[in-house]
Amino acid sequence: MKSKKDNIAEYILYLWQMEDYLRAFPQNATATPELMEISDMMHSEGIINGGHLQLAKNALSELEDLHDELLDTEAPYRAVMIHLQPQLNLLKAKTDRPTMSDVEACLTLLYQIMLLRLKQQPISEATEVTVKDATQLLRFLSKTYADDSSREI
Numbered sequence: 001m002k003s004k005k006d007n008i009a010e011y012i013l014y015l016w017q018m019e020d021y022l023r024a025f026p027q028n029a030t031a032t033p034e035l036m037e038i039s040d041m042m043h044s045e046g047i048i049n050g051g052h053l054q055l056a057k058n059a060l061s062e063l064e065d066l067h068d069e070l071l072d073t074e075a076p077y078r079a080v081m082i083h084l085q086p087q088l089n090l091l092k093a094k095t096d097r098p099t100m101s102d103v104e105a106c107l108t109l110l111y112q113i114m115l116l117r118l119k120q121q122p123i124s125e126a127t128e129v130t131v132k133d134a135t136q137l138l139r140f141l142s143k144t145y146a147d148d149s150s151r152e153i
Helices: 008-022 033-045 054-073 075-093 103-119 125-147
Strands: none
Touching: 008 033, 008 054, 008 103, 008 125, 033 054, 033 075, 054 103, 054 125, 075 103, 075 125, 103 125
């Protein structure tokens, strides 16, 4: 399984991808010990048809806490966020959860772009710019998370 400590944003996206994979192909739940473990967690948490694993929710919450910290202490981070905010607000307005956090919106954007690319769907130039900015923000968050030795693994 991806390591939360190495790259927490990739870890969350990986869990979301495995959830979707197991929903689409439940017969493959025992293909590997890792898939079996994730499938078992999904069953025990009652999220077979939708929702996210508690592991993913907890990691997202940690990332959101760090995001809030950095907004208060890191001017370059805050500048990227200010630049990205209008695009995130537009993105959130187009979802069924317009009150989602900015960090979740960035992750959702990257996940949706991954799905579009898998389907070989076109992505507008404006969206590509937003993806670049969201990636920059998540990269900084993940690196800061990984560099903080006080964080639990």
